[in-house]
Amino acid sequence: MYDMAVMWDWIAFSVRWLHVITAMAWIGASFFFIALDLGLRKASNMPTGVHGEEWQVHGGGFYHIQKYLVAPENMPEHLIWHKWQSYITWVSGAALLMIVYWVGGELFLLDPTKADLALWQGIIISAGSLIIGWLAYDYMCKSKLGEQPTLLMLLLFVILVVMAWGYNQIFTGRAALLHLGAFTATIMTANVFFQIMPNQRIVVADLKAGRTPDAKYGKIAKLRSTHNNYLTLPVVFLMLSNHYPLAFATEYAWIIASLIFLTGVTIRHYFNTMHSTGKGPNWTWLVTVILMLVIAWLSSAGTGETWEDAQARDLTPYEQRYAAADGFEDAYIAVAGNCSMCHSREPSWPGIRWAPRGVYLETEGDVARHASQIYMHAGVSAAMPPPNAIQMDAQARADIVAWVREVRAGS
Numbered sequence: 001m002y003d004m005a006v007m008w009d010w011i012a013f014s015v016r017w018l019h020v021i022t023a024m025a026w027i028g029a030s031f032f033f034i035a036l037d038l039g040l041r042k043a044s045n046m047p048t049g050v051h052g053e054e055w056q057v058h059g060g061g062f063y064h065i066q067k068y069l070v071a072p073e074n075m076p077e078h079l080i081w082h083k084w085q086s087y088i089t090w091v092s093g094a095a096l097l098m099i100v101y102w103v104g105g106e107l108f109l110l111d112p113t114k115a116d117l118a119l120w121q122g123i124i125i126s127a128g129s130l131i132i133g134w135l136a137y138d139y140m141c142k143s144k145l146g147e148q149p150t151l152l153m154l155l156l157f158v159i160l161v162v163m164a165w166g167y168n169q170i171f172t173g174r175a176a177l178l179h180l181g182a183f184t185a186t187i188m189t190a191n192v193f194f195q196i197m198p199n200q201r202i203v204v205a206d207l208k209a210g211r212t213p214d215a216k217y218g219k220i221a222k223l224r225s226t227h228n229n230y231l232t233l234p235v236v237f238l239m240l241s242n243h244y245p246l247a248f249a250t251e252y253a254w255i256i257a258s259l260i261f262l263t264g265v266t267i268r269h270y271f272n273t274m275h276s277t278g279k280g281p282n283w284t285w286l287v288t289v290i291l292m293l294v295i296a297w298l299s300s301a302g303t304g305e306t307w308e309d310a311q312a313r314d315l316t317p318y319e320q321r322y323a324a325a326d327g328f329e330d331a332y333i334a335v336a337g338n339c340s341m342c343h344s345r346e347p348s349w350p351g352i353r354w355a356p357r358g359v360y361l362e363t364e365g366d367v368a369r370h371a372s373q374i375y376m377h378a379g380v381s382a383a384m385p386p387p388n389a390i391q392m393d394a395q396a397r398a399d400i401v402a403w404v405r406e407v408r409a410g411s
Helices: 004-038 085-104 121-143 149-172 173-208 216-243 252-278 283-301 306-310 317-322 328-338 364-369 371-379 394-409
Strands: 051-060 061-068
Touching: 004 085, 004 216, 004 252, 004 371, 051 283, 061 283, 085 121, 085 173, 121 149, 121 173, 149 173, 149 216, 149 252, 173 216, 173 252, 216 252, 252 283, 306 364, 317 394, 328 364, 328 371, 328 394, 364 371, 371 394
Parallel strands: none
Antiparallel strands: 051 061
8 A cells, every 4th residue: 555644745745846836936927027117217109108118138039018007098809917826826835834734733833832722723823813814914905004005014014023923922933934924925915816906807897898997906906016025035035944943943933034024125125226226225235134144143042942841841642642652662762873963952963053954853752743754754765864974774764664654554
């Protein structure tokens, strides 16, 4: 019988691949149109209704692009809508969140040292926060705050800081930063689905019916597009953060995430200004570097869980199930002897100061908690430990495989 754990891992990999591909398409299109919009220039003899034009060269050809503030007098037969990149990015991201943080919630989502929650409670908080976040943001945009874009952006930043702190009080550090990214990405995609695209459809319908479109629809879409522009880079950072324990495995992870949103503003302000005027404000790079230095300092300022704390902590039901299984002792010896020199709270391997990906494999609770990861990386595959570090013998890998399959056979 085919190992379902292997199949499940490939499903997760495939969904992640799709997510990355569509995210590149969405972000690339977004950045292109922002640069295009800011780089438009006035020219003589432009058609009626044209706000500006731009000439570009790429791939050996020249492109002449014109922008209508509302719409052309006659609607072209062939009209490209840029929407599917956003939708598929969000759908694939939501699927990946469910696969990793809901199905694997006992390992990746919940932190019993922070909050005593059942998995179903964590899942409700996970999903509910994304929905409530969008509704609150949408309400603010439709209120009088929508007429004060700077104040609205400041309030949005405050909300993101509060959410960063709140997620960090409940979830693992890895899940907290990932959910903050999902929270922000949900706002961005919902902007496209509920506001930008519907308003563009209204304009197209008016044109086809011979009516003059109301310019307010373009204004609404512009506000949401601007927010998406400034939120893009922080979302990319948060989605990558799960690979770097210095970002998520610290008590100051929520502050790090908050500061990253400020770097998104400084970086995008530079490029937006450069696209508009031909020269960007260099002070933004100094501010960005200072923010990153503060982030780097915060990443190692937290104390974290000590070995003594880990030993004293009671095992969760998930951990107890794996620790009580036949073959656990042999598997634990295999892991401790081949992995703990790097995957410890104070690594002894030369050149390694923090456990890779924040995974500790010292105590029995550690090994039981990460059973699935150990099984995939050091059992059915030889990804770990690195072959140029330690040659893990075949019997040790067989012990790990037998232990995990014993647990799953009894489930």
